[in-house]
Amino acid sequence: MRSVIVIGGGISGLAAAWQLRGRADVTVLESDPRIGGKLRTSSVAGIPVDEGAESIMALRPEAVELAQEVGLGADLCDPSSAPTTVWTHSALRPMPRGHVMGIPTEPRTLAGTGLLSDEGLERLCREEELPATPLTGDVSVAGYLAERIGQEAVDHLVEPMLGGVYAGRADRLSLRSSMPRLAAVAEQGGSIIAALRRVRAAGAPKASPVQGVRGGTGRLPMAVAEASGARILTSTRARDLQRTPAGKWRVLAVTGDGPLVMEADAVILALPAYAAGELLRGHAPAADEELSAIVHASTAVVTMAFNRAQAPVLPDGNGFLVPAVDGHTIKAASFLSNKWGWLAESSPDMFVLRASIGRAGEEAQLDAPDRHLIRTAVSELHLAAGRMGEPVAARVTRWTRGLPQYGVGHADRVSRIRESVGKLPGVELCGASYEGVGVAACVATGRAAARRLAE
Numbered sequence: 062m063r064s065v066i067v068i069g070g071g072i073s074g075l076a077a078a079w080q081l082r083g084r085a086d087v088t089v090l091e092s093d094p095r096i097g098g099k100l101r102t103s104s105v106a107g108i109p110v111d112e113g114a115e116s117i118m119a120l121r122p123e124a125v126e127l128a129q130e131v132g133l134g135a136d137l138c139d140p141s142s143a144p145t146t147v148w149t150h151s152a153l154r155p156m157p158r159g160h161v162m163g164i165p166t167e168p169r170t171l172a173g174t175g176l177l178s179d180e181g182l183e184r185l186c187r188e189e190e191l192p193a194t195p196l197t198g199d200v201s202v203a204g205y206l207a208e209r210i211g212q213e214a215v216d217h218l219v220e221p222m223l224g225g226v227y228a229g230r231a232d233r234l235s236l237r238s239s240m241p242r243l244a245a246v247a248e249q250g251g252s253i254i255a256a257l258r259r260v261r262a263a264g265a266p267k268a269s270p271v272q273g274v275r276g277g278t279g280r281l282p283m284a285v286a287e288a289s290g291a292r293i294l295t296s297t298r299a300r301d302l303q304r305t306p307a308g309k310w311r312v313l314a315v316t317g318d319g320p321l322v323m324e325a326d327a328v329i330l331a332l333p334a335y336a337a338g339e340l341l342r343g344h345a346p347a348a349d350e351e352l353s354a355i356v357h358a359s360t361a362v363v364t365m366a367f368n369r370a371q372a373p374v375l376p377d378g379n380g381f382l383v384p385a386v387d388g389h390t391i392k393a394a395s396f397l398s399n400k401w402g403w404l405a406e407s408s409p410d411m412f413v414l415r416a417s418i419g420r421a422g423e424e425a426q427l428d429a430p431d432r433h434l435i436r437t438a439v440s441e442l443h444l445a446a447g448r449m450g451e452p453v454a455a456r457v458t459r460w461t462r463g464l465p466q467y468g469v470g471h472a473d474r475v476s477r478i479r480e481s482v483g484k485l486p487g488v489e490l491c492g493a494s495y496e497g498v499g500v501a502a503c504v505a506t507g508r509a510a511a512r513r514l515a516e
């Protein structure tokens with residue numbers, strides 16, 4: 062049996078290890094004391110709450126299928142069906158149902174929501190009459206969309222979604238890589254609103270586009286690791302990669318007990334791009350340069366628990382997104398106790414929510430100490446959703462360089478990286494930095510990397 066070292070014990074690396082089960086002798090090296098990467102559940106006021114990803118995409122199958130295959134099928138659950146709201150013009154305003162990444166498929170239903178001014182709404186509604194906007198090569202999301210739906214709709218509808226998913230900005234993120242569904246529609250020419258409406262009408266009705274895991278999405282990597290049968294070494298950071306004269310790959314790692322040297326027939330780098338670049342420096346300098354050029358945004362997640370009996374008001378709905386143009390510090394809030402039935406059932410006396418801070422380019426906000434971030438989150442939540450009192454417990458999780466930014470030209474950059482790494486026999490790359498940041502996309506890249514090796 063061939064040996065494989067997977068470097069990085071996030072969901073991408075674990076999905077790769079799982080894919081290789083029974084076919085290779087797999088060891089996973091993870092620098093943190095625990096596996097899971099951005100999927101991590103821990104306790105706030107005794108309640109299990111996700112620190113990173115809290116849901117998995119159900120519109121594409123990979124993560125849901127993996128959860129089912131590793132025994133979590135019965136624990137998958139839908140969030141409450143409350144609409145997404147946007148905190149703007151001093152109120153929480155519901156997005157119309159049927160939007161695709163913020164683009165309404167029935168723009169007239171925005172009337173009366175206060176999300177857009179009358180002029181902004183009129184401009185949006187004119188999209189269906191506009192001539193086609195030619196799309197040659199990659200452009201920024203705002204570069205394309207402002208021409209179609211108007212800048213105000215980009216700022217108040219699309220950018221809040223991008224802030225929530227990528228912690229990114231519409232004028233920098235690539236249309237093709239950040240909104241591939243929209244890019245596909247845009248390439249056909251004509252009205253994107255009409256095209257998205259047709260796509261929605263033709264698609265199978267889904268109960269919910271996302272699902273969670275009872276007890277926390279952080280359970281997923283644990284279950285995958287166990288089902289993979291791989292050897293998992295935590296607190297083990299790979300610091301160098303060498304090719305042996307016999308054609309194997311040698312990994313030099315640092316552990317709490319000192320250095321560790323391992324050899325294998327193949328390695329899978331399931332790491333953020335910049336970390337993969339460091340290991341590839343001596344082997345694929347061109348790839349290293351491209352990998353290092355992928356910007357990663359930092360964010361912080363402030364999780365808070367309120368005692369229901371002491372809270373003067375508690376918010377309705379699942380949470381809200383915040384347009385960057387409104388100048389607030391928090392970019393999104395998720396009312397977890399409303400959103401996830403299992404959480405409300407398991408802790409009926411408490412109300413748990415989380416607020417996120419930090420978009421690409423706003424890293425300076427995160428220099429503040431934890432208590433300052435908590436204070437800011439509480440005061441903005443009071444402004445947005447009502448004076449809900451003070452939390453009885455709060456936790457700040459910092460995700461430094463946690464979210465890759467797919468800038469204009471990202472897909473071409475990834476092709477060049479894959480071409481360069483493809484020349485190294487027995488080396489594969491996977492992870493959030495390449496073909497999608499969501500958990501489902503990460504599972505897909507991990508499994509694809511393992512399949513390529515197996516072939």
Ligand SMILES: Cc1cc2nc3c(=O)[nH]c(=O)nc-3n(C[C@H](O)[C@H](O)[C@H](O)COP(=O)(O)OP(=O)(O)OC[C@H]3O[C@@H](n4cnc5c(N)ncnc54)[C@H](O)[C@@H]3O)c2cc1C
Nearest residue numbers: 069071072073092098099114115116299492493498499500
């Ligand atoms: C706050 C936040 C919320 C999110 N919410 C959602 C959501 O709700 N739904 C969704 O689909 N996606 C969400 N995402 C995105 C998604 O969680 C991540 O993109 C995905 O989990 C990344 O998985 P990965 O395995 O590619 O990378 P990571 O999770 O980053 O795993 C890489 C691992 O490699 C380890 N590592 C790094 N260097 C080394 C080294 N030298 N040696 C050994 N190990 C190393 C790291 O410690 C890490 O554990 C969210 C992300 C963040 C930050």
